[in-house]
Amino acid sequence: MSVGHTIISLLGALLMASPVFGQAMNTPEDLAATGFFRDQDTLPGSFRFYQQLPGGEERLWGIGPSHPKIRRSSFKLDAHEDVADFSQQVRCQKCHEPQTKDLHGLRMDISCVQCHRNQPVSGVFQYYSPLNPIRRHAYVCAKCHEGASPSFASYMVHEPNPIASETRSTFPAFYYAVWFMLILAGGVFVFFLPYTVLWWLRDLIAKFKRSAGHA
Amino acid sequence: MPEQRTRLKRFTPVHRLWHLTLMLLFMLLSVTGVAWMFYETQWGRELAGLFGGYQGALEVHKIGGLVLLAALLLHIPYLFYCIDWKKFPGSLLNANSLVFQWEDIKGFFGHIGWVFGLNDLPKYERWGWWAKFDYWAVWWGLTIVGVTGLMLYDPVLTSDYMPGWMLNVALWVHRIEAVLAMGHIFTVHFTVEHWRPGNFPFNAGMFDGTMPLEEARHDHAAWVARLEGEGRLDAALVAPPPVPLRILYFVFGYSIILLGIYLLVFAVTNAALLTLF
Numbered sequence: 001m002s003v004g005h006t007i008i009s010l011l012g013a014l015l016m017a018s019p020v021f022g023q024a025m026n027t028p029e030d031l032a033a034t035g036f037f038r039d040q041d042t043l044p045g046s047f048r049f050y051q052q053l054p055g056g057e058e059r060l061w062g063i064g065p066s067h068p069k070i071r072r073s074s075f076k077l078d079a080h081e082d083v084a085d086f087s088q089q090v091r092c093q094k095c096h097e098p099q100t101k102d103l104h105g106l107r108m109d110i111s112c113v114q115c116h117r118n119q120p121v122s123g124v125f126q127y128y129s130p131l132n133p134i135r136r137h138a139y140v141c142a143k144c145h146e147g148a149s150p151s152f153a154s155y156m157v158h159e160p161n162p163i164a165s166e167t168r169s170t171f172p173a174f175y176y177a178v179w180f181m182l183i184l185a186g187g188v189f190v191f192f193l194p195y196t197v198l199w200w201l202r203d204l205i206a207k208f209k210r211s212a213g214h215a
Numbered sequence: 216m217p218e219q220r221t222r223l224k225r226f227t228p229v230h231r232l233w234h235l236t237l238m239l240l241f242m243l244l245s246v247t248g249v250a251w252m253f254y255e256t257q258w259g260r261e262l263a264g265l266f267g268g269y270q271g272a273l274e275v276h277k278i279g280g281l282v283l284l285a286a287l288l289l290h291i292p293y294l295f296y297c298i299d300w301k302k303f304p305g306s307l308l309n310a311n312s313l314v315f316q317w318e319d320i321k322g323f324f325g326h327i328g329w330v331f332g333l334n335d336l337p338k339y340e341r342w343g344w345w346a347k348f349d350y351w352a353v354w355w356g357l358t359i360v361g362v363t364g365l366m367l368y369d370p371v372l373t374s375d376y377m378p379g380w381m382l383n384v385a386l387w388v389h390r391i392e393a394v395l396a397m398g399h400i401f402t403v404h405f406t407v408e409h410w411r412p413g414n415f416p417f418n419a420g421m422f423d424g425t426m427p428l429e430e431a432r433h434d435h436a437a438w439v440a441r442l443e444g445e446g447r448l449d450a451a452l453v454a455p456p457p458v459p460l461r462i463l464y465f466v467f468g469y470s471i472i473l474l475g476i477y478l479l480v481f482a483v484t485n486a487a488l489l490t491l492f
Contacts, residue, residue, distance in 0.1 A: 038371070048375045049376050050374075050376050050377055050378070052378060064378055064380050065380050100490075101491075106254075106255045107251075107254040107255050108269075145370065145371050146371065148374075149371070149374055151375070151377075151378050151379050152374035152379040153379060154374075154378050154379040154380050155370070155379035155380055155382050155383060156380055156383050159383050161492035162387055162492065171380070171383075173381075173384050174380075174383055174387070177384045177387065178384075178387045178388070181387070181388050181391035181392060181395075184395070185391055185392070185395035185398075188395060189398060189399075192399065192403045193402065196402070196403050196406050196407060198330050198331075199326075199330055199407070200410070202330045202332075206336075206412075207412045207413060210433075
């Protein structure tokens with residue numbers, strides 16, 4: 001096989017392996033999927049350095065996200081049972097503004113029901129809900145992310161606002177890491193931006209003085 | 216008559232090769248990274264379109280990031296090669312070294328004093344405090360962006376090594392560090408190196424490897440004095456590069472600068488369209 005051919009097939013394999021190609025839109029088969037496994041998950045000798053129990057919470061000494069808020073609807077088969085003005089015709093975004101800010105929806109046009117399933121949308125902790133943490137990784141994430149594990153599913157799709165003060169207690173690692181970076185970046189800019197302007201002006205003066213000295 | 220030898224050798228060909236590699240990869244990562252970050256805007260989609268959509272942009276971003284990390288790793292043996300082991304560890308603090316020294320702290324405060332007209336410009340050695348800051352900023356910058364970038368390279372694999380919620384953290388850290396790096400390069404670095412009155416409009420120093428002796432006497436007085444004292448100044452002087460090369464440096468350098476300005480202007484004007492929290 002020629003080198004060019006090898007590179008192209010390698011690139012092809014890379015592309016096929018990326019989750020994008022699993023991203024079939026909302027077909028019945030898609031909705032019925034139960035998850036895919038990677039080779040290393042099914043071949044003998046498979047080993048995961050870090051494992052999390054499905055539905056278990058791993059907060060690493062309390063720095064990870066705490067248990068999400070439980071709402072009245074969180075355990076309902078039809079989360080919108082008691083919502084008077086709910087209708088299939090109204091867009092989810094209209095009532096769930098805080099949940100419209102994740103990159104799955106914003107950047108990849110993934111619709112809410114690709115994760116939440118439809119008819120009816122159930123509460124995320126309802127026992128049979130695909131989003132119930134005991135099966136979320138396999139029933140939802142693995143549809144597109146081959147080999148998604150319970151640990152992977154602990155990624156917060158609807159992430160909290162990292163700089164809001166309540167995040168300090170609900171997801172400390174997120175809060176402190178982001179503030180640390182903001183202060184680092186802010187510090188560099190606060191010093192260097194004005195200083196560079198002053199430096200520029202001072203150079204101009206020096207240049208004038210030097211050319212005046214030569215004359 | 217050959218042109219006057221008015222320029223002082225400053226960067227070796229290897230220095231310039233490192234800078235060129237870093238610059239090209241930095242711009243590639245900036246364009247693809249910004250395209251992904253702004254993918255929800257029209258402009259971001261157009262940028263990503265250059266790579267065949269976000270899949271292409273992300274793929275190029277990931278490969279570019281790996282190459283840059285490989286370059287960073289290769290830089291370590293190069294550093295070991297550069298160290299003068301015979302005079303180690305004292306040689307780490309010699310005048311050609313990029314290690315921060317007491318002189319740099321004095322040079323820094325002396326510079327502030329000079330900017331405010333309180334004292335003369337300190338007599339700098341070969342590398343000013345700002346050059347050392349830029350050098351080490353690449354180290355910490357690439358470490359932060361590299362570690363988080365590797366985590367995001369394959370989120371599923373990463374979650375075999377740590378809880379998946381670390382990806383929430385990684386993405387934000389990656390993002391802020393990238394904004395810091397691009398913001399710094401496209402404003403401060405360009406201004407200090409290219410647009411200060413002495414250098415305007417373009418300073419080819421990192422391309423031809425030299426700086427005008429006249430300028431060095433002013434900006435790096437201690438260095439020139441040392442070379443003169445050691446009798447090495449004459450050997451370090453060269454004529455300016457031929458005109459075609461100068462044109463090439465200018466055109467190439469300015470396309471990079473303009474690309475940076477383009478990203479900066481459009482990122483700032485589109486920032487309000489981003490949904491961040």
